[in-house]
Amino acid sequence: AQTVTQSQPEMSVQEAETVTLSCTYDTSESDYYLFWYKQPPSRQMILVIRQEAYKQQNATENRFSVNFQKAAKSFSLKISDSQLGDAAMYFCAYRSALILHSSGGSNYKLTFGKGTLLTVNP
Amino acid sequence: ETGVTQTPRHLVMGMTNKKSLKCEQHLGHNAMYWYKQSAKKPLELMFVYNFKEQTENNSVPSRFSPECPNSSHLFLHLHTLQPEDSALYLCASSQIGGRAYEQYFGPGTRLTVT
Numbered sequence: 001a002q003t004v005t006q007s008q009p010e011m012s013v014q015e016a017e018t019v020t021l022s023c024t025y026d027t028s029e030s031d032y033y034l035f036w037y038k039q040p041p042s043r044q045m046i047l048v049i050r051q052e053a054y055k056q057q058n059a060t061e062n063r064f065s066v067n068f069q070k071a072a073k074s075f076s077l078k079i080s081d082s083q084l085g086d087a088a089m090y091f092c093a094y095r096s097a098l099i100l101h102s103s104g105g106s107n108y109k110l111t112f113g114k115g116t117l118l119t120v121n122p
Numbered sequence: 123e124t125g126v127t128q129t130p131r132h133l134v135m136g137m138t139n140k141k142s143l144k145c146e147q148h149l150g151h152n153a154m155y156w157y158k159q160s161a162k163k164p165l166e167l168m169f170v171y172n173f174k175e176q177t178e179n180n181s182v183p184s185r186f187s188p189e190c191p192n193s194s195h196l197f198l199h200l201h202t203l204q205p206e207d208s209a210l211y212l213c214a215s216s217q218i219g220g221r222a223y224e225q226y227f228g229p230g231t232r233l234t235v236t
């Protein structure tokens with residue numbers, strides 16, 4: 001079974017600074033997806049960024065980028081030029097890319113870490 | 123409305139009550155999920171529905187009963203709950219097939235069992 005570990009329960013950053021959130025995972029699969037989700041105080045979980053394991057290039061979405069180290073099974077999120085609106089709980093998640101038709105879709109489930117609460121100080 | 127909606131947003135119920143949570147997705151997806159989010163614990167997948175068929179039940183107690191009448195609606199029927207069932211219940215949907223990717227989440231229902 002896959003596991004996802006976020007070792008930082010809480011992090012803080014000054015506005016306009018850069019912060020990196022850590023995530024490690026354990027899997028025996030070679031093809032999978034990794035995600036970072038953001039859950040602001042309003043509770044709507046939204047996708048921040050996605051990485052496909054077969055792609056060597058790190059994903060980037062505006063101020064958000066990842067450092068994907070497949071051999072080390074590490075998937076950190078870097079937020080540049082932090083803004084007050086970035087304050088939220090951030091979850092790292094894993095999903096197998098293996099399509100098992102017999103599973104009825106259950107292999108599409110996400111395995112989440114416990115989350116990192118990010119505070120942005122003005 | 124767009125995306126994934128959930129009602130009610132807040133629910134307080136006694137242990138002997140029966141209530142239902144509702145989820146609706148407006149994204150044309152064919153899979154829906156129920157998650158439980160408790161403090162200081164990872165999100166726990168409860169149920170998966172694929173084309174209205176339940177394909178996964180992660181050892182969820184029978185006091186939680188899901189229902190998926192069509193691919194756009196998902197319910198979670200609750201009865202004789204325990205205080206430890208108090209949590210945020212999140213619904214999500216996704217498209218299954220090809221190299222479909224992420225799940226889209228609703229805002230959640232904050233459930234308090236007294």
